[in-house]
Amino acid sequence: MSEARRRWAVDCLLAGVLLLIGVGGTGPAGEGQGRTVTTFTYVLVVLVALSLVVRRWWPLVTLAVAATGTSTYLVLGYPYGPILLAFLVAVYTTARHLPLRPAAIASAAALVVLLAHTVVDGNPLGVVPGAAWVVVPFALGVTVRLSREAAARARDDLARQYADEERLRVAQEVHDVVGHGLSAINMQAEIALHLLTKRPEQAEAALTAISRTSREALDELRVTLALVRRTKEDETRSATAGLARLDDLVARMSETGVPVKVEITGERRDLPAAVDLAAYRVVQESLTNVLRHAGAATATVRLGYLPREVSVEVVDTGRGAVTEPGGGHGLVGMRERVAALGGAFTAGPAEGGGFRVHARLPLP
Incomplete structure (x- = not known):
């Protein structure tokens, strides 16, 4: 198997795992938080999870789909649940595979879109935990990318x-x-x-x-x-x-x-x-x-x-x-x-x- 196919297979497996977690965990999350779960809830969960299949090839597209889908999910008042895991992976992928400047701009835009629900809910305190879902995976992705680049330079030297x-x-x-x-x-x-x-x-x-x-x-x-x-x-x-x-x-x-x-x-x-x-x-x-x-x-x-x-x-x-x-x-x-x-x-x-x-x- 070529390297490209191997990576695509890994991404498909990751998307499948997060899809199963999302579909299986969203219902119990709604019951625990007293929030309604509808068919459209699962559509958004499936859409965000499947966007990870192309995350290495089109990280900005993946982040845009994940940020839009997750923000829509939260604005509609659906429960905090496994959909945020897929969004976290999308932010990490952007920071891992793109240069620092475009990755930072894209992640900042995703954060603004994600926090739209705090304006709708009138809950400014939600900004801090919401920002953590972007800042933490972004920092982790940048760290991994810089480490890999340093290792590659060492191998070249x-x-x-x-x-x-x-x-x-x-x-x-x-x-x-x-x-x-x-x-x-x-x-x-x-x-x-x-x-x-x-x-x-x-x-x-x-x-x-x-x-x-x-x-x-x-x-x-x-x-x-x-x-x-x-x-x-x-x-x-x-x-x-x-x-x-x-x-x-x-x-x-x-x-x-x-x-x-x-x-x-x-x-x-x-x-x-x-x-x-x-x-x-x-x-x-x-x-x-x-x-x-x-x-x-x-x-x-x-x-x-x-x-x-x-x-x-x-x-x-x-x-x-x-x-x-x-x-x-x-x-x-x-x-x-x-x-x-x-x-x-x-x-x-x-x-x-x-x-x-x-x-x-x-x-x-």
Whole structure:
């Protein structure tokens, strides 16, 4: 059932309930108050109750019918009874579904129409209880509407926040993929240019490595962008980079002239997709920084599989400093990745020279 039909069904049910209450309760109310109940009394009760069927679509029409019918009912001297419940619902609906200004004007007009019987009866004291049948449901309707609007704004703000976070995540993924690939290609291109005239056969190997690295970077970039449309955990795990591709990363680095040694402690096992990706990106970005900034250096990658966390450490023997103009994105991006998973991240000069990056990623 669509939302519109569901609301219409609810309104029909509400109108039916108030109709039964009105028809069944008006007679006893007349007997208790010593007032006459006629056929026209029930016509007015039925008319006011049935007007609630369209209350969400035409709240002003519903209020006009309810106010006119209820006022006529009271002016004719019929007993105070269940018809006032339907009028109360009509006022609440107007305040709930219309902006404040038109709702207030319409409710004030309904109050004037409702109080016509006090002029006919010559009973000015009836103004106060009569006004309560408008003021109370009006205040309740406005309160509910403002609360719903505030909740809707909060949901919109949260959705925008999620969208911003997703854009930042994709931007970080693209930065890591493209940054690493271009750094490796740049290094291999310099090697090829240096060897082109002296050792053409070695230059050809460097150009082959450039072709392979660029192809792999493009493939990974396509996968990363495709992940924007993926939501299931199994799809994410099968498509994203992870520590299972660490050997390929090390091989690409070695081709650029940066020897990389990998040391693993603990029992290697499957990790949650987010942790696996973050660990891989920390290693990838750290090795990219080695390639960019460390000069002639070697690097050591240490992975520690502990019961409650995974530790990632990358140490190089280069110049011992990473300079990123304007603050850069590499170290900042790694820190944000790790912090998002509740982990700890440190980066700085290593003992004995070089640079050290260390991350601790907690496991669920």
